[in-house]
Amino acid sequence: QQKGIRGRLNILFDAMEGWIVVLVVGIASGILAGIIDITSDWLSDLKEGYCETAFYLNRRFCCLGYDDEQDECREWITWNSALQARSVAAEFWTNYLFYIIFSTLFATTAAYLVKTYSPYSAGSGIPEIKTILGGFVIRKFLGWWTLVIKGIGVCLVAASSLCLGKEGPLVHLACCCGNIIPRIFPKFRYNEAKKREVLSAAAAAGISVAFGAPIGGVLFSLEEVSYYFPFRTMWRSFFCAMVAAVSLAFMNPFRTGKLVLFQVVYDRDWHAFELFFFALLGVMGGLYGALFIRMNLKIAAFRQDSWLRFFSVHEVVFMSVLTSIVSYLNIFMRVNPSELVANLFRECVGGDYHNLCNHVNHWKPTLLLLIASILKFFFTAITFGLKVPAGVWLPSMAIGACFGRAVGLTVHAWHMYNPNFWLFASCAPEGRCITPGMYAMVGAAATFGGISRMTVSLVVIMFELTGALTYVLPIMITVMISKWVGDAFDKEGISDGWIRMSEYPFLDTKEEYVYNTLASQVMTRVDDLIVITATGHTLDSLEKLLNSVDYKGFPVVHNAKDMLLTGYISRSELRYAIDKAKKKPGILLSSPCYFSGNLPILDDSIFIDFKPWMDQTPITVSHKFPMEMVIELFKKMGLRYTLVTKKGQLLGLITKKDVLRHLSIMYDPNSSEDDLQENL
Amino acid sequence: QQKGIRGRLNILFDAMEGWIVVLVVGIASGILAGIIDITSDWLSDLKEGYCETAFYLNRRFCCLGYDDEQDECREWITWNSALQARSVAAEFWTNYLFYIIFSTLFATTAAYLVKTYSPYSAGSGIPEIKTILGGFVIRKFLGWWTLVIKGIGVCLVAASSLCLGKEGPLVHLACCCGNIIPRIFPKFRYNEAKKREVLSAAAAAGISVAFGAPIGGVLFSLEEVSYYFPFRTMWRSFFCAMVAAVSLAFMNPFRTGKLVLFQVVYDRDWHAFELFFFALLGVMGGLYGALFIRMNLKIAAFRQDSWLRFFSVHEVVFMSVLTSIVSYLNIFMRVNPSELVANLFRECVGGDYHNLCNHVNHWKPTLLLLIASILKFFFTAITFGLKVPAGVWLPSMAIGACFGRAVGLTVHAWHMYNPNFWLFASCAPEGRCITPGMYAMVGAAATFGGISRMTVSLVVIMFELTGALTYVLPIMITVMISKWVGDAFDKEGISDGWIRMSEYPFLDTKEEYVYNTLASQVMTRVDDLIVITATGHTLDSLEKLLNSVDYKGFPVVHNAKDMLLTGYISRSELRYAIDKAKKKPGILLSSPCYFSGNLPILDDSIFIDFKPWMDQTPITVSHKFPMEMVIELFKKMGLRYTLVTKKGQLLGLITKKDVLRHLSIMYDPNSSEDDLQENL
Structure with missing residues (x-):
């Protein structure tokens, strides 16, 4: 009875239904990510001042029309001028205080919301999603309530000075959409396998909006989170990721009109001798990952088992105050991490970001960068695991980018002072030879790789993030070295570590088990x-x-x-x-x-x-x-x-x-x- | 006894061995592809003339230093001037004759070589590779002899006027490298599973060098050819594909220094109303694919079962003469397909390729393009299956690009003559609104999709081929429609069709079999x-x-x-x-x-x-x-x-x-x- 035109139409609708679901999930993820980006940007700027013409505008939108470099934006009122601080010291202390107060306020609100309304909103959510896609059920983890609280919480946390990112939570939020939306469709409501397919697609959409990397998202879903990934899923995931990316681009939260987040505009070639430094960054990334994971898990285990577990909000308050006090003093720690990473990746052409392009004195920014990367390391390792919605990917990238840029600046200075050293023989006699921005990029890839132990998807994400195909090979080699070094210590990434610590029932499909047991x-x-x-x-x-x-x-x-x-x-x-x-x-x-x-x-x-x-x-x-x-x-x-x-x-x-x-x-x-x- | 430093070193070497194998395979594939590109370019130009200063140079290298647009290259001697043809008619006929003679000579040599020395070199090799990776053994199919004969043959065929491509054979050749090279390593020699892993990586490297698409190659290997794709394979395949791409870029056969083959430099936005035309191209692509596959398989079956099978070389001679006679008369059929596709993708800025940018008379190129796409369709459907090394991907893209550009030109003309029509309301009041090159790109993706039924990998290949992230969404939608339309007729791509016709034992992992048999x-x-x-x-x-x-x-x-x-x-x-x-x-x-x-x-x-x-x-x-x-x-x-x-x-x-x-x-x-x- 399924034949004839009607039957064909039924079949068509049946086939379309799956696509409609992922379409809606993609659009929802994109819009959600856009809202979060805009909100967290606004909140983040609120730490420094407010917009006179309309309080709900962030700095960029408030100052739209002013040239960043030359004009001063009069509509943007910093706190010191609002309170009419007279002396330089008063200005400094006013801003410092507001920075600490707002930052702590945001973090505390997030912690309070999570504790009171939705404990599942804490953390990045990636370990749990891996477990869920592995066939284990965690009720309410992907529900409405988690979506709302984690959505609000992640804006607050991203705006605070805590060393945490919003990329992991975005994947969790996309998965919430991927769990809630199929409920409308009866075919999906009662079919666990189909539900899981949509979740895989949603995870891809999450990465797609978090990093502007649709292909990377699909590969992430394939490499990292999906337990069972039949081919059909891949195509749907790709569609979902694309739709999400386009929806986000349509919202245009950064007013750049681009999908590429940290666009790299230079395509200066790299030299063979630089591979040595990249390899060094790879080793550092691997060591960073191994150390970070061990330390973070130790702290988390202590937090779980000791009296600390009763004081989750207090802990957040304490960490937030401490981080704000320290961060404000170092420009590379004060700005929010996505701005930092974007600026570190940049080349010194037509602008000086955070005094990075000071050609006279390299040592000051280098030192500041090194201090930032070390302090950020400790802060992140302690902070990740607090009961607030937060991820660890972007902070890791920021740490790597700081360290990489520092190395890049050092090599650059070396070349400047000793242009005839044998190592620099392949450099052109005139013009710049070393591109410190590239070192930042490679460093970010190395630490990201060290912490997540991703491979293909990471390289593709980096490639889509920067739009620079020229540097795929250095990035790839670095990621490979970073993974090898990291794996030499522990064979698990941060999310696998958390899965093990939380004792979730998860079988890693990537491992091969060769033993002689019957x-x-x-x-x-x-x-x-x-x-x-x-x-x-x-x-x-x-x-x-x-x-x-x-x-x-x-x-x-x-x-x-x-x-x-x-x-x-x-x-x-x-x-x-x-x-x-x-x-x-x-x-x-x-x-x-x-x-x-x-x-x-x-x-x-x-x-x-x-x-x-x-x-x-x-x-x-x-x-x-x-x-x-x-x-x-x-x-x-x-x-x-x-x-x-x-x-x-x-x-x-x-x-x-x-x-x-x-x-x-x-x-x-x-x-x-x-x-x-x-x-x- | 495996402990201590020595044990660790052993383990390290053991781990490295797999990487070394794929490294060598990647380098070999890249170099091979470079040699083939250079040779086939030279042979192809030989149909039109020769270089006076050095006969072994192709036109581009011979004329290096001359500006393509203005100067005339004196070192390059066309056949009519070599023979000192006096009248215009004599010039035309001399060139025409040489074109036919050389083309037929190349095709015949290839056919003879294949028939006499290596019957396995015929065809694209993709169906067989899929079967081999599925666990079936075809002895000698990936041996030395096949590598040599197919390598020579593919240069000859690509240089002839036959409507065939060299992309499929490049994958086969890369797989030959992937089969021969591991034989040196004892660990791989006796381990079928490891061998297959290397083959998967080699297939990725093949696509990587054929289209300059390393990520697309990995996805192709995953989507199309690999039966069993453990995660480790993916990372290795990616490495192999990257190394192959870099080796090819190092050889720099096109002297552009770029990996991107058909680089699209414009990033003009597309308009929502254009999606209708793209969908139309998608439908055409699907119909093309379904029709092509059916027709091609019917012809191939006839060839296999009738007296024709005893005359494989004669058939090639006949088809080559016929194709040359017809092709020479239409500029879009005369030039070699990769040049054609590159030019069709281009925007009309600072150059007029094959009279495509004639703003006065749109109808002549449109008509020529349509004729070219129809004739190419029939020629390709008959020719693919002849006993010469050849693929069908690039010809399909060329057909789609011709058709797409024709549609683009028509829409462009429509807009030019009726700029106030409601459909064009979203166009900017001044300047060009329609980019015909984009239509060519979308058309190429549609026919490529129709014939191969690939999805994710195809979109990624197109993206890497053109470097244009802006057009991913239109391409994606078109590919999706093309696949749906094609699947409505037959659910198999060209390689699955050939597998079925050749009765290879192959189980499609993508299908789901739901029946009630016990x-x-x-x-x-x-x-x-x-x-x-x-x-x-x-x-x-x-x-x-x-x-x-x-x-x-x-x-x-x-x-x-x-x-x-x-x-x-x-x-x-x-x-x-x-x-x-x-x-x-x-x-x-x-x-x-x-x-x-x-x-x-x-x-x-x-x-x-x-x-x-x-x-x-x-x-x-x-x-x-x-x-x-x-x-x-x-x-x-x-x-x-x-x-x-x-x-x-x-x-x-x-x-x-x-x-x-x-x-x-x-x-x-x-x-x-x-x-x-x-x-x-």
């Missing part, structure tokens, strides 16, 4: 399981069974003697079948229940057939099956359990939890192998 | 199988068994009565075990052979234990397992066979061939279901 060594043995026999049960006995244990499901065997596997019934199906049977007239609590294929030839009002509710063909593996293959099965088929049989006989059950426990034992050489031995 | 309905039943019993065989009886049938492997059961599955032994393992046993002293042909775990307690010189050679834990599925899941298992675990059991008892065997047959029956509604019914 399925029978990991399984829960049949003696330790509650097994249902195909015959011999009554409604009453089943009900009692359900009430006495809380297992998620039960294997069904032919009889207790031969233990031949008949099927598997989940707890919820059994519950449902029992409830349904009870409503049937003529059914008593003592009515016999059958799970077997060979039903007695009786009136069906007297017995209950549970067969339809049972999985009659559960996936089984032989007891000699190597665990490596079992893990592959779990990863690739998205299983939650598998039954272990030997010649048809049930030997045991392996659940996802068993697999995870097995892996954690395998990984952690310090834990005793007792757990494992028990099952042998 | 494993037991597809399996070869145990009655039709040769089964080995665990006990009761002698060396003699096994040998006879091997000689009497040619099955690839045999299930082993406990005994003929209970049919309990013990394992599976492949033909080659059995062969090996028998041969080894024979060499053992004291073994007679009548010695008993055991496959079971319960060996008799006897002197081991009297019986032979086959257990070590047998797969003791073959992957089994229940007889009620849905076929859909079986297909998933085959696809995801790369199985070649699985055994069907019911409570441990062997019921049948499903091989990859059975799965493919099952799918082809499912797909083709015309074929009778007899084959399927038989197994019920």
Whole structure:
């Protein structure tokens, strides 16, 4: 009946529905990101002053029409002039104070909102999204409430002086859209697989709006967050990411009309000898990542287990005051990180950003940059993990960019004072040879790589972020070195670290597990399981069974003697079948229940057939099956359990939890192998 | 013993080895592509004349230093001036004749080389590479000989006037490098999985050098050719593709110093109303693809089955003469396709390419473009499939670009003559509104999409090819429409069509198979199988068994009565075990052979234990397992066979061939279901 024009139209609509969903998700993510960008910009500028003509305008919009370099913008009132500070010292202290007050106010509000209304809004959300896409359910994590509170919170945090970014949370917010919007569409509402596809696409859209990198977003979704990424998903994700990027460009929050955030306009070539410095930056990035992750996780674990956990808002207040006091004194720490990164990537042509292009004295900015990168490192490592919505990507990039620019300035000075040194032989005799902005870019890529351990997606994000195809190779080599160095310490990025610390059930699809364990060594043995026999049960006995244990499901065997596997019934199906049977007239609590294929030839009002509710063909593996293959099965088929049989006989059950426990034992050489031995 | 510094160094080298292999493969692919580009350019120019100062220079290098627009290049001697043709007619005919002669000479040489030395060099090679990466072995397809002959052949074909491209063959050649180079490294020589990883990377490098699109190459490898793409592969592929692109840029065959082939320098915005025309181009592209594939496959099938197959060289001669005669008369058909595409993408600023920017008379170029696109369509559909090394991507792009530019010119003329028409309300009152070059770009993407049915990778390739991020959205929408329209006719791209026609065993990972068939309905039943019993065989009886049938492997059961599955032994393992046993002293042909775990307690010189050679834990599925899941298992675990059991008892065997047959029956509604019914 699905033929004819009507059938075709139905099919068409059916095919379109998926696209419509991702279209709406993309648009929503783009608009949301635009609003957040505008709001956080305004709040951030509020720390320094306000717009006289319209208080709701940020500095850039307030001063629209003035040339940044020459004219002074009269509509923008800094706090010192508002309070009519007379002396230079008074000016300084007024601004300093307002900076601290506003910054702390913003951070505290965010912390209070999170604590009171939505604890799930804390952190970047990336570890949780990875876990959710891995098949684990965290209720309300992607709901309306999280969206609203995290949306407000992220604006506040980004505007405060805390060393945190808004890129991770943007991915979380996009995923909230990707969770809420499909609820309108019945086809998506009840289909977990389809929901997850939309979430993958939303994650791509999140990166797309966070970095202006649609292709990078798709690759991020593929590389980092998505557990199962069928090809169709990729195309949809790409569409979603594109739509989000275009929606954001349409909102035009930065009034540049461009998708490229930190556009690099120079395309001066790099020289082969510079690869040495880039490699150095790569090593530094890897060390940074390893150190940061270890330190951050240690602090977070301490925070979780100690008295500190009761004072989450106080902690934020303290950190905010401390950060503001220190940050205001160093220009590279005072400005907000996205402005900082943009300026550090720039070339010294037609402008001097933060005194970076001072050709006479290189040492002052170099020193300031080094101090900024070191202080930012400690502040970020302590701050990330506070109960506010915040990510760690952009701060990492800022740290790397500071360090990279410092290295670049040093090399530049070296070349200026010793142009005939053998290293600079390949430089052109006239003009600048070293581009410190490029070092900043490479440094940012190195630290970003060190902390996230992303590879392809990171290179593509950097490429889309800067629009500079010329520097893909240096960036790639640096990212590679950074990853190698980082992996030499710990094989996990920051989000995997948090997943492990939070003990989320997550199976990394990227790892390959090669061990000589057999399925029978990991399984829960049949003696330790509650097994249902195909015959011999009554409604009453089943009900009692359900009430006495809380297992998620039960294997069904032919009889207790031969233990031949008949099927598997989940707890919820059994519950449902029992409830349904009870409503049937003529059914008593003592009515016999059958799970077997060979039903007695009786009136069906007297017995209950549970067969339809049972999985009659559960996936089984032989007891000699190597665990490596079992893990592959779990990863690739998205299983939650598998039954272990030997010649048809049930030997045991392996659940996802068993697999995870097995892996954690395998990984952690310090834990005793007792757990494992028990099952042998 | 692997600890300490030495162990660490070993591990490091082990980790590096994979990178070194892809590095070498990338460099080799880049250099190869550079040589081919230079050679084919030179040969192509030879059709028109030669360089007086050095015969081995192509026109561009010969005339280096002359300004293309103003000066006449005196060193470049066209054939008419070489032969001192006096009249205009004589000039024309001399050039015409030389064009035909050279073109035919090149094509014929290529055909002869392929026929005589390397039949595998014919075609694009993409279908075969997809099949090889799917796990099927085609011996010598990626060998030295293919590399040499296809390398020479592709230069000749690209230089001839045949409507064929060199992009597909470049991927094949890169894969040849990816097959030959790992042979030097022992770790790769004997590891099929690692070999396939390198091949995936090589495919990425191929696209990278063919289109100057490293990221597109990786996505192509992921989307199109690779069967199994673990994450590690992606990063390596990216590296390989980058190295190849940089090597090619280093060779600098076009002397532009750029990776971007058809660089688009304009970034004029597109208007919303233009989306209608882009959608139109998308529909055309889809129709083109569907029509082309059907026609091309029909012609190819006819060629394969009729007397034509004995005249492969003659056919090439005939087609070459015909194409040359027609092509010379239309400037858009005469120039080589990559030059054509580059010029069609260009904007009319500071140059008039092929009279495209004639602002007075739009109709002449429009008509010529339309004629070119139609004739090219027929020529390409007939020519692709001839026994010469050739691809169909660039010709498709050229067809689409011609058609797109024609549409663009028409819209442009429309706007020029009716600037106040409501459709053009969003145009700026002054200056040009329509950019015909953009239409050419979109048209090229549409036909490329129609023929290949690629999605993400195609958009990224177009983006890297032109360097124009501004037009990603129109291109994306067009590609999407083109794919939808094309898929409405047939769900396969040109390479999948060829795979089906050539009957290669290939399982498409992108398809989802949802049917209600059970494993037991597809399996070869145990009655039709040769089964080995665990006990009761002698060396003699096994040998006879091997000689009497040619099955690839045999299930082993406990005994003929209970049919309990013990394992599976492949033909080659059995062969090996028998041969080894024979060499053992004291073994007679009548010695008993055991496959079971319960060996008799006897002197081991009297019986032979086959257990070590047998797969003791073959992957089994229940007889009620849905076929859909079986297909998933085959696809995801790369199985070649699985055994069907019911409570441990062997019921049948499903091989990859059975799965493919099952799918082809499912797909083709015309074929009778007899084959399927038989197994019920």
